[in-house]
Amino acid sequence: MNAPLEPVVLDADAAAVSPVAPAEIVLSICIPTYNRAHFLEHLFPHLREACATFDFTWEIVVSDNCSPDNTAEVVERFRAEGMPIHYYRQNENKPASNILSVYHRARGKYVVYVADDDLIIPEALADNVRFMMANPELRACYTPWEVWDDLNKVSGGMFYQQSEKEMIFAPGQELDLFGALVKDHIFPEIVIYRADAARSIVTAPRFCYWAFSYLTGVIADGPVALRDVPFYRSVTLTPIVSNRGQAGIDGAMSDWDSYRGGLEYMIFGFLRRNKLVPGADFRTMVRDLADHFVSIRLKVALRLWLARKDYSRAYEIVVRLQHLDPSAFADLQIPENLALLVMAQTVARLANGVAEVERVVVAGVEDGQALGGLFRDAGLERRILVVPPPKAPTEKNLRTSLVFIADESLRQQFVEQGYEPNLIMSEREFGASVLL
Structure with missing residues (x-):
């Protein structure tokens, strides 16, 4: 209690x-x-x-x-x-x-x-x-x-x-x-x-x-x-x-599983108090009703995460919605380039989170400046530079760089230069988990 x-x-x-x-x-x-x-x-x-x-x-x-x-x-x-x-x-x-x-x-x-x-x-x-x-x-x-x-x-x-x-x-x-x-x-x-x-x-x-x-x-x-x-x-x-958070908004962005739990709690209470044993049809009906309620809440959460430009969280919700109701996917108001935005945000968050990374080296990309801007918009911290490959990287460059390569064929040359092997990341690796 x-x-x-x-x-x-x-x-x-x-x-x-x-x-x-x-x-x-x-x-x-x-x-x-x-x-x-x-x-x-x-x-x-x-x-x-x-x-x-x-x-x-x-x-x-x-x-x-x-x-x-x-x-x-x-x-x-x-x-x-x-x-x-x-x-x-x-x-x-x-x-x-x-x-x-x-x-x-x-x-x-x-x-x-x-x-x-x-x-x-x-x-x-x-x-x-x-x-x-x-x-x-x-x-x-x-x-x-x-x-x-x-x-x-x-x-x-x-x-x-x-x-x-x-x-x-x-x-x-x-x-x-x-x-x-x-x-x-x-x-x-x-x-x-x-x-x-x-x-x-x-x-x-x-x-x-x-x-x-x-x-x-x-x-x-x-x-x-x-x-x-x-x-x-x-x-x-x-x-x-001038600016404050709201618990209700935060809840709407993340609490959909507790909504399902609350509905299940209601049904459990109803059955227990009336000494009823649910049949298969009743259980299916209740599950479908709960799915319907939760899917609506997920759509609200999707809109709120997109408004915050948190594309990675929005993508997770899209996945959940497709599982609940694949036919509803066409009605979701999501950016056409969500997969690209998710990938850019994944790069940005990885670079932000790895200790002592100070730069993202971009190789094999036609417009590196535009990609750098996309990383920045997706949340790359200002302290981290986005740069093309230096001709003669210093020891510090090698130690503090995350390398983004557009093609796997470029990996070996960066390994041979002495960059950290597990910080040489390809577009394929970042995009592999985005199933849109």
Whole structure:
């Protein structure tokens, strides 16, 4: 169990912050954070203005993962201004536990996660909370979310679209829920939990996509709703910093196997709880549905890796997609010269990674300058020169060069000159692993 350990309470006199008794708090806004004081400076005023429109009581719960910055000072300043913030600080950085910490410290009837660098749509959040209050049997309400450019205040659209405005699934309907998730490509990440559902979240999965595994546990004890009333804004560009990574983007580029694991976890839970033994046809159907879901995620990952000009990773994904669905290859938007780009990037990364290589010697190539430019665009470090073969290589030249030859027939002459044999690489060797 990855339950949170030893959070330190810095708001010992919680009543001084909010006179509302725990039993009367309707919504807990849960914010796990680490070293992001500057984002909290932006988020807290947004929440103060947004939550002022609510016709129900609310609190903010912050679990700080032992931040080395001034997070505690920022929180205390907004608390002193009257915001109902309850602050807990871990005794060390515990990435897998901090979200569990913030859920289990919440005191409201309903619990919602908000990342410290994202935003909410207040009227939509209030609408979903009121929906849950009107349907007290619901243990969770899931919605799509908006991709939001907060620098230019422009929407990038919804992360996914669901085909029906509202869908409710009860225990025993897990297979129908599974079908809806796959059909509409739904990611059950943005959710309002009833308190007992949030309390049941006690682990941090690694190999099974957490949103699917959490949903599997939640629906076991009561109905859940999938509702098309988005209340969450996932911020891509922000006025807080000029450039930042996004965990969601990084996950989309690499986590497709965990998505499969999450779907498999859901099916396992459904079968185990209903004491069912799957037949061959059922297993084939589930595998095909999982393949379909994963193939869509792989296509998204392919687009993102190409945007980063990481052609080697993009090629790996192309291979995976061809394995899943060969007929889909024609529809993939990949560069016509991907094989050449992959080869150039392979040369660049090998040269970057071999100790003390200072130059790439190019031999037998019609336009060595153009090839050098391709190596550079593919990531060859600036410290490494791209040069034609020197007439009289020095001992240092021989020791610090990777030789790229266009034809195997050139190899022997470089061996005889004294170049390192295993650093004389032919176009055929670099291209042998690219099967496009």
